[in-house]
Amino acid sequence: MAAPAVGVGAALARVRASLPAVVQITAAAFVAYAIAHWGLGHPIPFLAVTVAITSLGLQRDARPRRVFDTALGITFGVLLSNLSLVLFGRGVWQVAVVLAVVLLLGRLVHPSPGFAIGAAVQASLVQLIPVQGVAEYSRLLDAVIGGAVAIAATALVPRNAAALAKNEAKGLIGALAQALGDISQALRRGDSDAGLAALEELRRTQDTLDAWSTELESAASIARLSPFMRHHRGRVDRLVELRTSIDLATRNLRVLARRAWSLSWDGRHREELADLLGDIQSGMLELRLGLDDDAMLHQSRQTLLIAAARLEPDHLHGAQLADSVLLMQCRPLVVDLLIASGMDPEAARTALPEVK
Template identity: 40%
Template structure:
């Protein structure tokens, strides 16, 4: 049974990955075939293999599909092809020549990109030049094919772009899901005085930067492509607004880690803090509505209202008049978190700060 569940889970994740990669696959196929067609039927290159390999590798399935990255990848690969062709032309092909070309290809790849997989890609292109018989048309036909493939990949980012919003929205929802999960665990821990749950919340908060960084990378790509693509420029205001949301949520994550750390320390005495739990629960409600705003923008005012409703719970002298200094410290730690979340709804920073209770 367990094996069947594992296979079913693998199949579901595989289908989701394939569906998410559909636009990238279409973009790569169009760019590769356009490059091949131009080299084969316009320039009469008999087998322009490298047009396909360079176009496909330059675009790839990476989250970072910015034109600058595509250009850098294409240039690095084309330079590797050129150097391999020069080496074959000047020193011929043999064992030591292969070693030298391998060395040069790896050095070039590391110069152009820090990605480990890029080195293997450049080396493959170089080996195709060295080990596959030279095509008809001259010694540098394959370099020309590489240039054509790179140009096709770059044009594809502009003329056949992937949806710049879909990936960014998916990463945003993933980050907000994790944020919501940490808040939910803190509510549970504070209501029951359960330090084991608060420790789990703290551990999750400490490992949360990955989804937030992925969101930032997707946004950078979306903004870069939208600025140069005539088909996507209309999405720029929406993406700029999302970038402001990301900045606020990045700060909110940092403050949530502080809150989780304080809660974990405070709950070591095993006592429940229901008043603080109620405040955190309302923050959780607001972040849930904030997450829903990616599907339905009309939930954004409700998210702001939920956060504003927390303000009255954040005066430690009123909510917990007989509490310890450590309890009050935890309530005060929620203040900057609330400000960040209000800013995430579009409220100006000064307005959010003025809402906080005077201390």
């Protein structure tokens, strides 16, 4: 009975995340239809609507450049299809030829497969559906209207990509903290299964890192273009800096996880190392809360500084060489997390004790 609940929760989360995009697409489609139908008198301006919808899409990547490229590709397909109608008329073989040409030229002029597919879909509609009451070229005009409205919508009805980027950051930091907790348990109990679980969790974080990068690129582009989102520039810049630090922390944590998994096979209980990693995990969880609360961000920094002061092999009593190596691998991780908490990089590095 638990699995359906998880599925429903994930579905509702997708709906909530898509609401800004749904509002943006609906508004753009309505405006494009209004301009073409009531403004220009086109009876059924389906291309104005479909181009606006397809150009915006529900993708994470809401960058104006991506919207422009998609609109350009679709309009390109409509243009080629109209030229075919003028030169060769309408028919089955004409549809096949136009699709092949549009797909090949689309791949030639743009690296995105979506560019070619979008152009081909709209070109096939032009070929298969006769226009009623207006000239054939009116559909090219409809496509231009749909694309222009879609581009305008990215500025006038923007998606709050900065909020989505922050949510991705929270999810990633939470996943890293969970993995660090599993590493701690692997060392505390000599449990190789917990170490393996941490490795698997960290491997899954790459998709979240990639999604976070996409959201940040979209947020930065929208903040530059939209007059309604320019006040988010500072927050976006902060998230970009955070992403760099967390990316490095993720890489260091993967190295740490592999070392801990290897150590845990001997079944020894490494309480001191486990406690140290538990303190770093606490700082990471506070860092996650600090994305919404500056006081927690300060608390995270203090927790990590206390952990940093213990990152010297002499703090481990009777440790083997392998234990000391793992402790030393915690040093770059803590530096990355301190920088993520807003600390100056040089100050973060000098917070580490000297190794004797």
